[in-house]
Amino acid sequence: MRDFYRIGVKTFSVLCISAAISGCATDQSGNTAQTGTEPGVHTTRNHVVAGLASLIGGETFGSSIGNMLDNMDRKALARRQQQLLMAQGDNRTVTWQSDHSTMRATITTSNTRQEDKSIRIVRNADVAAPGSIHAIGARYQVTSSSPVYLSPSTSATVAMTLPTHSVIMVVGQLTGQNWMLVSQHGRSIGYVAASSLQPLSAGSHHAATSGTFDLDAAPAAPEGKTVSSNVNASVTCRDLKTVATDKGKSSTSTETACRSAQGVWELN
Incomplete structure (x- = not known):
C-alpha cells in the first residue's frame, strides 16, 4: 500500500x-x-x-x-x-x-482499542508520581467541591480545592483505584476522587450555569518546580x-x- x-x-x-x-x-x-x-x-x-x-x-x-x-x-x-x-x-x-x-x-x-504504552507525565514537584494509569486526556466537570491531594490519599496534603461546577483536565485514572490525576496549564497538580468528577459533554458549556468556569482559562498559579517521569499507561x-x-x-x-x-x- x-x-x-x-x-x-x-x-x-x-x-x-x-x-x-x-x-x-x-x-x-x-x-x-x-x-x-x-x-x-x-x-x-x-x-x-x-x-x-x-x-x-x-x-x-x-x-x-x-x-x-x-x-x-x-x-x-x-x-x-x-x-x-x-x-x-x-x-x-x-x-x-x-x-x-x-x-x-x-x-x-x-x-x-486500548494499548499499553509508556507516557511522559509533567507534574508539580510536590505531587507524588502516579503508578500505572488509564490515560484519559479530557476535561471533566466537578460535581461537588473537591480537594486536590498531593498524593492519592485522603490523609495527604491538600493542594487546592476545586469549586463545584468548575472544569478541570483529567490526565488519567490510577489503575484499579478511585483516583484521578488532574492538571492545570499542562502541569499535573494532584489527585481528585473519581466520584467527584464527570465527563464534560459537548453541550455542557452551553448549558452551564454562571458559576461554571474552566480552570485552564483562569490565570495559572505561581509556577514552581516541575518534574517529569514516564509511567505505564493504557x-x-x-x-x-x-x-x-x-x-x-x-x-x-x-x-x-x-x-x-x-x-x-x-x-x-
Whole structure:
C-alpha cells in the first residue's frame, strides 16, 4: 500500500472546539453524529482553535500525491482528520474537499482499542508520581467541591480545592483505584476522587450555569518546580484511513493515532 503522505511532525493539538470547528461524522449506514468537544494544550471559554495552523504548518509530505498538497490543503485536511478522531466510535467517515483545488479525500476511523504504552507525565514537584494509569486526556466537570491531594490519599496534603461546577483536565485514572490525576496549564497538580468528577459533554458549556468556569482559562498559579517521569499507561488508539484523489489519481494511507494524557492525538 502506497502512503498518501507521511507526517513529519506527528503530534496534532486537539483543541477544545465548539463553534470554531464543528463537524459531523457519518457512519457507514449513513447516520450522522456531531463530533464531540475535546480538550487541547490550551483552551479558553470560547474554545477557539488559535494555534492549530501554526502547529500543522511544520508538516512534511513524502509521497508524490502528498507533495501536490499546498499549505492550505494540508491544514484543512489535517483539521478534518482531527474532527473525525475526536468523534466517538468506529466506522465513521467524513469527506473533505479543498475549497481552492481539485483535491478531495474520505477519512475513516476504525479499530478503537486500548494499548499499553509508556507516557511522559509533567507534574508539580510536590505531587507524588502516579503508578500505572488509564490515560484519559479530557476535561471533566466537578460535581461537588473537591480537594486536590498531593498524593492519592485522603490523609495527604491538600493542594487546592476545586469549586463545584468548575472544569478541570483529567490526565488519567490510577489503575484499579478511585483516583484521578488532574492538571492545570499542562502541569499535573494532584489527585481528585473519581466520584467527584464527570465527563464534560459537548453541550455542557452551553448549558452551564454562571458559576461554571474552566480552570485552564483562569490565570495559572505561581509556577514552581516541575518534574517529569514516564509511567505505564493504557492509551486509547484508533486507526485512521485516508483515501485522497486528485485528477484521476488515488492514494491511500492507513495510520494509527493514539490519544495522550494531555488530550493530544499522536500519529504513530
